[in-house]
Amino acid sequence: MxxxxxxxxxxxxxxxxxxxxxxxxxxxxxxxxxxxxxxxxxxxxxxxxxxxxxxxxDPAGELERAERAGIRYVIPGDPEWPDQLDDLAHAGSVQELGGVPLGLWVRGPVRLDEVRDSVAVVGSRSSTTYGEDVARDLGAGIARAGLAHVSGAAFGIDQASHRGALAAGGVSVAVLACGVDRAYPAAHHALLEHLAGHGAVVSEVPPGCAPLRMRFLARNRIIAGLARGTVLVEAALRSGALNTASWANGLSRPLMGVPGAVTSAQSQGVHQLLRQGAGLVTGPTDVLEQIGVAGEHLVDPPRGPERQRDRLSRRHHQVLEAVPVHRSVGLRALATTAGINLRETQVALSYLAEHGFVTQADGGWRLGERALADLR
Amino acid sequence: MxxxxxxxxxxxxxxxxxxxxxxxxxxxxxxxxxxxxxxxxxxxxxxxxxxxxxxxxDPAGELERAERAGIRYVIPGDPEWPDQLDDLAHAGSVQELGGVPLGLWVRGPVRLDEVRDSVAVVGSRSSTTYGEDVARDLGAGIARAGLAHVSGAAFGIDQASHRGALAAGGVSVAVLACGVDRAYPAAHHALLEHLAGHGAVVSEVPPGCAPLRMRFLARNRIIAGLARGTVLVEAALRSGALNTASWANGLSRPLMGVPGAVTSAQSQGVHQLLRQGAGLVTGPTDVLEQIGVAGEHLVDPPRGPERQRDRLSRRHHQVLEAVPVHRSVGLRALATTAGINLRETQVALSYLAEHGFVTQADGGWRLGERALADLR
Known part of the structure; x- marks a missing residue:
């Protein structure tokens, strides 16, 4: 030590x-x-x-206790130190905060020096379904391209993009404003445990520390600092996500925004950024292009059927679960079993059919090849 | 002659x-x-x-017949000639078409030399409700700012922006790919008649001519050429509206685009343009700013009651016409008289009430102050 x-x-x-x-x-x-x-x-x-x-x-005691709890303290000069954070020394300050962090407290198997090729996806806590869908696609696309995904751990966009990255089997990193042993928001306890088990949960503040407003602002520079580029998915005017965007600009790294309906308050902040010169992106391919990574890895790599099934939404699962294994069943019976109305069941079936999970037979629906593969 | x-x-x-x-x-x-x-x-x-x-x-006979039909032929040098079209001489060509038109065949009370301060709103025929709502708002905002509105006469965005401009009591100009005496699409006969009665219907091709694909492409340069700036509301990749956008670029005049959901095919063409440098606009204020007109005129100017009534939609008129002058009547009876279902009648009544045309009384509806003013 x-x-x-x-x-x-x-x-x-x-x-x-x-x-x-x-x-x-x-x-x-x-x-x-x-x-x-x-x-x-x-x-x-x-x-x-x-x-x-x-x-x-008692820093010595604290480091020992952290180690016992599976938390390591990564500092500049360590082999694991993510050098890209050193750029923060020359990135100025935003709201009077800035600078290279003293070190990072880390939980999880992913080494921080391996997240150099990463993209940050950030946005509003009070996101729309649209924003969450886009964030999920981005997280998945970033993961499929072999890049690490970085975000916070908030409701809304952060959560959706983590889920996308995780569902695609990618490396996902959450940077917290509180200690890495704390779950904030509490509802994301399971998500954070999953990230600590498969990716990395990172914080500048020591274990046990509470999330404070200023710590979120300071945290945002770590998110932007770890990533090669930052994508803003949804943000109202004055959203905290715009603070992270400022850091991407301060670091002179690509700042990107996903447009949305001009009638959506949650897209106003993004549109403002786009007008100020942020790159307009409509999906993972655009993001890869803007951070200078070729898009050839975007094609789905071959993967097991479980993986595919993992990528279905809850609604899709509900409907899929209602389809019998060895015979076909009509739409109405399916909807009843799934407990979903006819129209939504029909929409889910179309999606499932398109992806091979169900197929039409005998005037009804039965499990498709991909779903059957799951059972073998 | x-x-x-x-x-x-x-x-x-x-x-x-x-x-x-x-x-x-x-x-x-x-x-x-x-x-x-x-x-x-x-x-x-x-x-x-x-x-x-x-x-x-027989051009002499043709000009005489046109005049009898209320159609004038405006040529360069005429007091009514819109000088801004002369810029087409130096705007290059798009798909091998270009140049200052020989003249314009015109129907309608609006003089073309008075549409110098105008904005073109164009977009997809197969627009979404979102796109139409935005187009209507843009048309109305342009009109309220005292600017003329220019578009084609197609379904979708063209139609919606005309309706917005007309409802706001503004000057609206339709540029056709066929003769100004023809209605294309036929379903827009009433819209074109209204434009010919209150605005202007313009074409480069003589009366009687049919709309051909090439004529649409040639027509697009007139739309962009008349306007100080062009706004693209919705356009799929390869949409014809992108051709009009090329003309705005060729003329070095502001080209603007309205973003939408990245999941909407109808916004893909717009997003492409925005990436290529078109100005991102989210509403009329942005448009005025980009063409260099201050937004102070955006507030509704004071106007007479007839004007207000003119701004109602056909549906609103249908319902308003069904409200008796001197007594109140119930919703159901009103719906029956108007020949519209209950829900839509209710929606129209809410709008009419909000704008003072009807008011609730004795458990039913009667004419409001604004509608009564109309009768005096």
């Missing part, structure tokens, strides 16, 4: 993330020097700010 | 619109000279092309 790691862990407990002064001083004199100064109350400003936090400070 | 007018009328009968050679020769030697050459079979190419049309050619 190096002195630098201990100092950074200590400072990350003492200071709020995105403190530009600290990032600058650390860059100049090194973390251990600043940490010693704070402990000796010589770094006047920070020491005063951190006074209440000095008591019981 | 000048020699120039006769020659141009004759040539417009002999040649197809948008013939760049003819526009160039006319610019060089004048229409009478070319016309004489054609009649004398000296202009080899054109004379050969026009051979079948020379027989029975």
């Amino acid at each position: 190096t002195e630098d790691r201990l100092a950074r862990a200590g400072l990350s407990r003492l200071a709020e993330p995105g403190d530009v002064r600290i990032a600058q001083v650390v860059a100049q004199v090194g973390a251990p020097h600043l940490y010693d100064d704070v402990l000796a109350r010589r770094a006047a400003d920070l020491a005063a700010d951190a006074a209440g936090r000095l008591e019981g400070l | 000048t020699e120039d007018r006769l020659a141009r009328a004759g040539l417009s009968r002999l040649a197809e619109p948008g013939d760049v050679r003819i526009a160039q020769v006319v610019a060089q030697v004048g229409a009478p000279h070319l016309y004489d050459d054609v009649l004398a079979r000296r202009a080899a190419d054109l004379a050969a092309d026009a051979a079948g049309r020379l027989e029975g050619l």
Whole structure:
């Protein structure tokens, strides 16, 4: 355990993330020097700010406890450190926050140095079905192209794009404004556990820390900083997602936006960005093009039938579950079994048929090849 | 009747619109000279092309018949000539068509020299409800800003934007690919008659001519050429509306596009244009800004009650006509009289009530102040 790691862990407990002064001083004199100064109350400003936090400070113990909890602390210079974050040193500040993070607390099997080729998908918490569908497609397309997907962990766009990336078997990374051992929002506990099990959950603030407004703003620069480009799917005017967009601009990395209906408040912020020069993207292919990755990997790689089935929506599953294995059944009976109205059942069947899960037979519907493969 | 007018009328009968050679020769030697050459079979190419049309050619008689039918032939040099079309001489060609038109056949009270401050709204025939709503708003907003509205006469976006402009009491101009005495599509007979009665119906081809594919393409340059800027509302990839967009670009005039859902095929062509640099607009205010007109006129100017009534839709009129003058009547009776179902009658009544045309009384509906003012 190096002195630098201990100092950074200590400072990350003492200071709020995105403190530009600290990032600058650390860059100049090194973390251990600043940490010693704070402990000796010589770094006047920070020491005063951190006074209440000095008591019981135990970075060595904290790092050990984190390790036992499956959480590692990745700092600049570590083989796992994602170098692309170093660009934050020259990316200015947004709302007075900025700078290279002291380190990142990480849960999950994905190594951060392997997420260099990544795309961030961000957007509104109060998204529309349209926005969520688009976000899911983007997450899946990014994953299929072999790129990592980065987002927050909020409701709406964040969630939908993670789900898309995960469903496509891709690498997905969530950057949190709270400790990586906390689930915020609580409803995303399962999603975060899944990401910690298969991707990575990352935070600049130490385990146990609560999400605060300023921490979200500071967090946004990590999302934009990890990714080669950032896509904004839906955002009302004044949406927090626009803050992440500012970071992509500050980093001079591709900022992209997905247009929507001009009658949708959730697209107004995106349209504003598009007018200001963000790249208009309508799907994964456009995104790959704008970040300079060829689109040839976009074609679905061969995959097992389970995977395909995983990609169905809940509604599709409901209808598919209602189709008997060895005989065909009429639309009305199917709708009754599925507990869905006729029209929606018909829509779901069309989709399922198009993808080979069901097929028409004897004036009704039965399971198709792809669904049968699932049963073998 | 000048020699120039006769020659141009004759040539417009002999040649197809948008013939760049003819526009160039006319610019060089004048229409009478070319016309004489054609009649004398000296202009080899054109004379050969026009051979079948020379027989029975009678421009003087044609101009007289047109005048009797309320159709005038406006040519360059006329006080009514819209000078902005002269820019077509330097706007290149699109699909081998181009050039300043020989003249324009016009029906309607609006003078073409008064449509200098105009905006073209174009788009797909197979539009979505979304596109039509946006087109209607744009037409209305353009009209309220005191600008003329220019479009074709097709189903979908063209129709919706005309209706918006007309409902707002504005000047609306339809440019046709057939003679101005013909209704194409036939279902738009009433719309075209209304435009001929209150706005202007314009064509480069003489009365009686049928709409041909090439004539639509040639027509598109007149739409873009009349307007200060062109807005594309919805267009699939390869839509004809993209041809009009090319003309706006060729004329170096503002080309604007309305974004939509990336899942809508009808927005794909627009998104393509936006990526290529067209201005993203979300409503009339954006359009005014992009063509350099301040938005202060957007507020409804004060207007007489007749005007207000003129702005009602046919459906609203049907319902309003069914409301008795001196007593109130129930919803069901109203619907029966209007010949419209209950739900639509209710919707129309809500609109009419909101605008003061009807009011609730004695458990039914009677005429409101605004409608009564009409009767005085």
